Each structure stands twice: as C-alpha cells, then as structure tokens.
Amino acid sequence: MRRVVATLAVVLVLASVPLPVAAHANHVTAGTQVSPDGTLVVDSVYLTSDGYLTVHRDDDGEPGERIGVTEVPARSFQPNVHVTVDETAWAEWEPQSVHLVLRSDDGDGTFEPDEDPAIESFGSPVAASITVAAGERAVVAADQHYLQQTRRGTLDVRHLATPTEGYLVVTDHETGERVGTEAIEAGSHEHVTVALDGSDRGETRLDATLYREDETGGIGEPIRAGNASVGATFTVERLGGGRQAAATATATPNLVRTPSEPTETATETAGPTTATTVGSQPGFGLLTTVGALVLVAGRWRA
Template sequence: MRRHALAATLALACVAALAAVPLPVSAHVNDVRGDPQVSADGTVLVETAYVADDAWLAVYRDDDGSRGEVIATRRLSGAGFRTDLAVSIDEAAWRDWPEGEARTVHVALHNDEGSSGFDPEEDEVLTFFGRAATDRFTLERGTGAYVGARAFSPQETDGPSVTARTVRLPSDGHLVARNVTDVGENETALEPVGATALGAGTHGNVTVELDEDYYERQDARARIAFTVYRDDGDGTFDADDEPVRAGGETLTTFVSLNRTDTGGGDGAGDGDEGAAVTTPSATDGSDDGSLVTTATAGSTASGDGTSGDGTATDASTTGTDGQPGFGTLAAALALVVGLVAHARRRRT
C-alpha cells in the first residue's frame, strides 16, 4: 500500500510539474499543425507533425465542421518532429476539385496498429492529455503558395533578423514579418516589421531583416508572424501590395524567437529546453524534403527574431501554435510512464 501511495503521489507531482510548463496551445507530442495554402498538384504541406511512435497522417474533407471522407494518407515511421511534410491527395478527389476553389480540409494523426494499410476504424486518432491530434485549414487549387516556419523550439537570434523555413509564391512578391499581439489561442498578426523581396517559386531558409527600433523593444522572448504578399509591380513592399490568400484566408504562419543578445530576460538560451537535431525523413521512404527532428539532452533551445517597417497591414490573420519547453515535458512524461509500468508490475 505504501508503494502504491508513493507512486500516486509522484504521479500527481508529475502532473503538477507538467501544468507548470508554459504550453501556449499544446505540447509537441502527438501534435499536428497545418496552415492555409494553395496547391497546384494536390500536394498538401503539413507544417509540423510530432508523433511518439509509428503513426498515420490522414487528410479529410470537411463535413459541416467535422472530419468527413479520407482523401489522403501517409505513414510515419518512428517517433520524431517533422516539418513541411508532403501528403498527396487521392487523384480522384483532386480531379474533382475545381481550379480556384478553396475548401476546408482536416488533418489528423492516427495510431498504427500494424495492419497492411490505414484503417480509420482500427487506427484511432491519437490524443495527448485529452486533446485530439488534429487541425484544419483552407486549401485552394491554383498556383502554389505556402509559408512554413513553425519549429521544434524557438529560433535563436543575436540580432534583428528572423528566418522562414519554406516560402512558395505564385508570382514575384515579398515575405513579410509582422508584429503579433494577443499571443496564445487568439494571437493576431498586425503591422509589418520587416520584409524581403522574392521571385515566384519555392525558396528555403529565407531571412528577413527586422526594424531595429522594433527589435530593441522586444523582450528576450518574442513572437512573429510570416505572411506572403504579391508585388504590385514596383519591386518594393508597400501598402499597395496584397497578401496571398487561400479562399479569403491570408497565408500566414507564426514563429517564436529567443533573443540571445539581451543578457537576461526570461532565460532565453539558458539550456533548459531539448535541442533539435533535424535529419531528412528517410525512414518514411520519401524524398519530398520533409524533415524529422528529435530531441537531445543537455543542449540549448533555439529561437528566432522579429521587427518591421510599419507599412501595409492586415489585422484579420489569427493562428495558434505552441512551442513548449520539451526537455521538461519529456522528463515528466518519462516519469509518468515509469510509474505506470512500475504499478503494473506490482499488480502482476
């Protein structure tokens, strides 16, 4: 009885520790995030997916706000954090998708029971602390457009700049960094604080220089939004440039950053978060350029920066994204798993 009481007490303490970890939206365990985008060939880019074991990624039609018919699947082999994960919509479903039409799609992570293929009845949706590992976003058929920047941990910066991982523009335009307010579930992208011109097509690791005055006003932690804009023909980002949209939704993603040049603040770069080691997702048998990231112990967190020029605005963009301290979370989870296993051994 004493051992059971001790296990229960430790488990409760572990849960309390988890509650103390800053989790803006959800922890990156069995978690998936997608953003509005435009696809030319039926390929959907899922911005981030974290699984603790083998899993399935499924894309669904929207059915009056709920998940409807499955229109794409991809198996994920092994645990890890994946970015810009490509999933191809079934040919028949894409063939019936009119050019220029925008629809809501749902994406979900499912467990993998080891059968010959994906079975939504057998392979249930994964959850983490009661939250289903699902998301939904707008997908339009047209010339490709996308921006991806969410990461395993915040970007680190020692100066006024911030980097987006993947940017796709349908025509010549700009990648714009924007100030973020109401950080959390209802965070909103407001005025631009930096921009860089880009040609049509896909670009990787695009850095935006931030307005120095804006940057210096930021604390050790900051939050930035990335939005892609079409250029109006003058080659300069200004109020005449329009944001790229999928349906009526602006293509925007959100990213956190740590300033390492503040000499204090809230502990940015103090080594209390697991590092991100990123490798090509060869375990998936794919060559689409998606990445798998796993945590390593005893290393510093990474982060990103922000700032701008205060020109064009689009205050309608909102989004959600959580970037918790994974090292603390993983340790607490490991303790819970260990306690449960110990209790089971005692009962048997």
C-alpha cells in the same frame, strides 16, 4: 537534510536536460496554402509510435470525410511532409478548410481507418486545421511547434514557395505592427532570413505572410487561399543583438534582387494569417520533474 539537498540538485538537472521525448511530442503543424496538384506541404510531424497522417474535409468544425493519407514513421521529426488529396476529391476543388489528423498504427503496418485510432491529447485529436486552395504553389513553412531563438535579431523561415515576385512581410501577432520585410523571387526557397526591427529581448509571436509585388515594385495584395492569407506563425525569442546585428546577417543566396522600398500605405489588413491549431502531448521531461518534486516532498515529510 543532505538527502533533500541532493534530491533538489537532481530535480534541477532533470529540468534542464532535454530528455529524448521532452523535446518532442506527438504533433502536426501546417499553414494556409495554395497547391497546384493536391499535394499539401505539412510544416512538421512527430509521432512517438508508427502511424499515419490523414486529411479530412471539414464537417462543421470537425474532421469529416477522409480524402488523403500518408505513413509516418515513429520517433522521427519530419519537416516538409507531403500528403496528397485523393484525385476524385481534388478534381473539383474549391477553397476550403481541411483537417490534418494523426493516427496510430494498430501494429499490422496497414492503414485501416476503423482500426487505427486518432491520437488524442487532453481529449481532442492531435490535428491541425488549415485552408487549402488550388493554384500555383504558395506556402510558408515553419516549425511552429518549437521556439526559435535568435541572437542576431533575425527570423529564419525554413521553406517557402510563391508563384510571383513579392515580399514576405513579418508582423507582430498581437498588434499587427510590421517588424520585418524581405523581397522574394518567384519560386521555392529554403531558409529565408528576415531582419527584424527593434532590439527588445524576450519571446513573441510573429506572423510571416506572402504578398505580391505591385506595379510600382512595392508591397501589393497578400497571396490568398480563399479568404485566408498564405503564411505561418512563429514563436521567437530574441536573446540579444537586434536590428543592428540583423543588418550584418548574410542574405539568403536566392534573394539577391534589390527591390524598391516598400510603401507604408500598402500594408492593409487582409485578415489574419491562418496559424495552425497544434495538438500535442506533454513530454517526459515535465513528468519527470513533477515526479522528482513529489519525491522531495515525501522525503521532507519523512
């Protein structure tokens, strides 16, 4: 009996301690965006072994012609990874879907499309599908693979770029209800803080979408890549605080302009913000816990 109790204690410890790979799995995340030169901003990439990130045209929902590649080192969480579409493909670019696919290196340190296979998870490539258009840079980058926790009732947007003054509008992914708005100057910004309405605790998914400023200074049209709105989807857990705590948050230095109050009538539905399809593989933390439970069961029967 004592052995069972001791083993159960070990299980609880293993389940609560983030082991090196438990916090990371092979993944790639990105969002719909507009690029001025064919360089795509990928939210985050993680590989458990040396490999590559490739860009492919869409072929009836599957990765087709390869039109870009960049190297990715092993066991290094990388935000804001840049991968460039080949010049010949970009020369006559029209808004379209592309696939970002992770591939493993066969060990020779050289990318060989026929020898370096796509990494799979549950039978499908670890990949993301996004819409890309040509134009002035517009992108919202988020660590979409990870849960963002907040006690102040705020959303942290790690990176965004917009070609015009406007707003970052945050809505509930399920209901479409607006829960936060932040004025944005034209240009590139890091760690934009958006105060979230309400004080309900718990986990939720939020869409952050870029909007242009209209002629009155309010919220105008969404910035689009083709028919898709430029933005990203976040998974957020509110631990406490809420709107009152969010009001005391320090404003992002780049966003000091005081805009006119956004008009409620300007929040038209402009199609969903394109969230990435995230492929990933389970970490060792879950496997360790399951193994320990099996051990407990075996000892219990003994």
